[in-house]
Amino acid sequence: MFLHNLLLSRIEMAARRITASTVNWASLAERVPANQKASFANFKSKSDSYLRAVMANPENPPKIDWAFYKKLVTPAMVDTFQQKYEALKVPYPADNVSASIDAQAKETKSEVDSFVKSSKDRISGYESEISHIKGLLPYEQMTLEDYRDAFPEKALDPINRPTFWPHTPEDQVGYKSKDAPVDH
Known part of the structure; x- marks a missing residue:
């Protein structure tokens, strides 16, 4: 239990270093779509609770009075714990992303x-x-000729491009469907 608590304090110390960079939540919130605001608020809440948990711990682990423990426990055992504790190095995560x-x-x-x-x-x-x-002239004042001059690609041209009502491609003479079987 003793080593476990010491290890946790070292890990928490390493986690503190990770929190050195801060997030600009206001700037991030401006970029979140309206339909994802609830998820963003939930994420921020979890992040804040994690940050509070990390900040609740001291930056450095508490100093251990090894002499006090040597009086209570076998000194050889305490020396072993002390050597392992001092040799313990929590690696800072490598930045590989x-x-x-x-x-x-x-x-x-x-x-x-x-x-x-x-x-x-x-x-x-x-x-x-x-x-x-x-x-252009207002549509109320426009004649068919004015419309043809303004929109030549959309205007009815009975001489060059005659069409029949309702003027859709499939209702014109000679129309062949793309889905129709090919005659041989």
Whole structure:
């Protein structure tokens, strides 16, 4: 039991070093979607309770009065415990994931940058379309010729592209379904 408690105090001391980096919870909370706020609050609560448990322990383990124990227990046994205690080194975990996280962050940043660029391109296209529509006559005042001039690809063109009502591709003369069997 004695060695077990000593080992736990060493592990807790190592855990304290891990908590040296702090999390900016406010910045992180801004990025959490609304439908995941409850999960985020639960995660933060667990993290805070772990942090409180670690902080409740002293940074350094309490000093052991080996002479006191030598009076109560066989000195050879206490010497063995003392040697094992002083030889005990709790290894600090090696950082073997930061490089992959940094690489993933760079990859994600390039994806985000390309998405932002394509979004800006789409936005500029939409803005030019909006300015085009704002420059048109109101639809109430527009004639079929005005509509044809404004939207040549959508307007009814009875000479070059005659269609029949309801003007859908499958209702036109000569339409062949993509799913229809091929005649040989």
